[in-house]
Amino acid sequence: MIYSIDVQITAPVADTEIADRVATAITNIFPGAETEKRHGEISAETHSLDHFSELLHRQEILDTARGEFFGSRRGNTLAFDLKKQAAFEGVVNFAVGNPDELGDIHVRVRVEEPSVEEFVDRVAPPTEEGKPVTQDDFE
Structure with missing residues (x-):
């Protein structure tokens, strides 16, 4: 399936953090992402x-x-936060509740094609007893 999305990722860089490590955390989860250092992020x-x-x-x-x-969906846009330390280790850990002291990685996905539902089904298909119920590329 061909899809068209724009993914924007931001993460604060605290004074006590090394910017390159924050950039690595992002690219460990999103290896194709082009990172840019800005003041404090x-x-x-x-x-x-x-x-x-x-x-x-x-x-x-x-x-x-x-x-x-689906909990964060606004029209054709999804947004979620990830824990920086887990991402640095190449692990997805959704940030829920209070933000981490050093801040979280914020991800915003705008889906152009196909529909948001079809896109989510592609990225994270529905499951039954923990296994995807649709045939996908990862079995």
Whole structure:
């Protein structure tokens, strides 16, 4: 399936943090993202969530991801936050509740094609007993 998305990623860089480590945290989850250092933050952009989707499958957190995506949906846009330390280790850990002391990675996805529902089904398919119920590329 061909899809068209714009993914914008931002993460604050605290005075006690090394900007390159924050950038690495982003690229560990979104390897195709082009990062840019700005004053007090790292920003990045990508047009693929393939690796992110692979991580969701590998970590078996598809239901959690679907909840985050649909819970934050505004029109054709999804937004969610990830923990920086987990991302640095290449692990997806959704940030819920109070933000981390050093701030979280904020991800905003604007879906152009297909519909948001179809896109979410591609990235994090529905599951039954923890296994995807639709045939996908990761089985």
